[in-house]
Amino acid sequence: MSEGCVRTELKLTAQPSAAMGSAQEPEDLDSQAEMVADTVLEVGERLFQVSRRALSLHSRYFEAMFFGGTRESSEHHIVIRGIDAAPFQALLEFTHTAQVLIGQENVTSLLETADFFQFDKVKLLCEKFLERELHVSNCLGLMAYSQHFAFIELHASAMNVALTHWGDVMSQEEFKALPKETLMQFLKSDDLFVPREDVVFDSIMMWIMEDPETRERDFLDLVAEVRVAFLSLSFLDILVKRSKRPGQADTFSRLIRRLDSCPPPSWQNVTLCPYTSRSYDTLYVLGGKRDKEQQELFLFQPKTGTWQACSPLQRRNLTQYAVAAVGNLQSCNSSDASNWD
Template sequence: MACTVYPSTSESPFLAERHACLILAQINKMRCGQHFCDVQLQVGDKEFKVHRLVLAASSPYFAALFAGGMKESSKDVVQILGVNADIFQILLDFIYTGIVSIGESNVQELIVAADMFQITEVVDLCCEFLKEQIDPTNCIGLFQFSEQIACHDLMEFTENYIHAHFLDIQNGEEFLALTKDQLVKVLRSEELSIEDEYQVFIAAMQWILKDLGRRKKHVVEVLDTVRFPLLPPQRLLKYIEGVPDFSLRVALQTLLKEYCEVSKSLKESKVSSFLQPSKARPRRKARKYLYAVGGYTRLQGGRWSDSRALSCVERFDTFSQYWTTVSSLHQARSGLGVVVVGGMVYAIGGEKDSMIFDCTERYDPITKQWATVASMNHPRCGLGVCACYGAIYAFGGWIGAEIGTSIERFDPDENNWEVVGHMSVPRYNFGCCEIQGEMGRNGFNEGSQSWRVHCSCKWSPVCHRRQDC
């Protein structure tokens, strides 16, 4: 009579965590005693007796060598080329023990050899060691080394480090020794942590001037990485005048002239903004400031009717993450419009104690001072302001005793305001923005449901707002 035995449902697997370590230790002891070794590796002038199975299980390189139908698979002595015997000893010790000794004297040879034998654990450990050693004096060398060995993890890490510490490394000898392609790759990055774009221009010029005879031919390609629209032409001209080499000075003057002509033609022709180069925008990691301008505050313990207009201006620094007080407005006011054009901050209109202003002030972040510029044609508060093609547009707002529809445009170059059109509906305390050469607004007193304006200031309907927008 046959009987069937079913496995007990109470049985469960157990893991002996020390088993793998004990087996590996025993295999290593066999290697040291040359027991069961079935192949001899010749590396330089040294011989290593090892187990095919152990090496094949640890390295795809050896798995292919011993089991891939190659002639070495049947030989008792196999010659290994392209690696130093001492470095191979370290890798062999790792295969049999899981322990590797990494130091500044062997890390570069070790990572190359480990990559050749496809021992990824050692490659990763070497990368982590190199990351811990990185500083502004060696990051360029590590970046170039990671490119040579195609170690993408280390390459990405060193690139990020260079971007984050750009100001510390741009004057170093390693930076000036970059190849042209490596330099262009670094200077094009959105991730450069810089105070302003002028620092990128100076870094590019220092690289060129380091070996002017050989690098002069790369001037156009290297300087193409610089976002010239963010640089004051006067500052560039002053630098160019001091360039000692005549032909380089002429080339730079020509480039600057072409940039100025292109910028002028874009402004005059009002080509759609999406056609303008992205280099007109600050880099993602460049130092930026957020300004809080004017407004009003409620007196301590008082009512809103006891509030007073402010002249103070505060600035938030994206590097330090702190707010600081900067130069105050000449005229305290609330309900004003604020916009940035050409690197300058403009404070427009506003009111104080029921008095509505037409004044405009301009803040220069370099001199850190406010200056009075031309006043609007109409006093306004609660107005909308927007920049488009280097000009400033002021929309609606309270104008005297009524809500206005008129639109004024300010030309910073000419320093004058002119009335250029009217909105179809009067409004105040509203937001507006520019996109692809058109300006839209969404106002408190929106009678119709449509919104858009072209630079010609002719309004046309685009879409209807949904009630839940």
């Protein structure tokens, strides 16, 4: 797990569902396991006395092994290779208590073991734990991890963290190793959250420059997802000047010249470009009691629903308050500004 995350250990309980039936109640399983422990499983050089029935109620793997007509269905000592004893013991205890202790130290081994033995409830609890641990520093890794285990909710949550913290995510080492298809998925999204569309272009260049020999051919496909209508004029001016410099042989200049000579359709016809800006929508609110020497100033970002305190405005508020939305300042008269704090 990421070093930036707080170390966490949680005891999680599986909630009974209609599909599980009353046989899944912890008390019933405990009594069953004690009465009908009928098989020895050798896992990681340890021996475990187990109940076939209790294991089969939780695991499709053991249901097929014990009641599917396999060779093991008639054996009473079964060796399972390639599995560590500790996570298997945690799964075995889960069949008695419907609880499992999950922490950063064991979540990976527990999840992989639960996946191998098809303990679906434990897999779900591991997924919930990983959702709690989501952070900018690990969201790309957890996206890939969630795809391997078909964790739809974890994948969506991890992707949302990446989309809403793109400026931080693009500086991560895992960003440089993203497959083109995953990067394209981000670039196409309306939910990509950036201060300026310029950042989207920069992220493409950063990804290509990590391995220019193999990634240059993807440049025009990727840059077609940049919403050119929302690039800043100063940024476009830089691109134009780079494209006109004679004798520049570096990768960046070469790609800009290629863009200039063969722009994607969305760069040639802005009507083909999405109309939605992905840059920050911001709301500035200032106010305070009448005749104060400075006024409080706050920044609100509607996309994330967060408020941020800014440096106070060094002037008195006599008769007015003001709101600035996305850079457009509006001033409104207030008949009683002293009551608005």
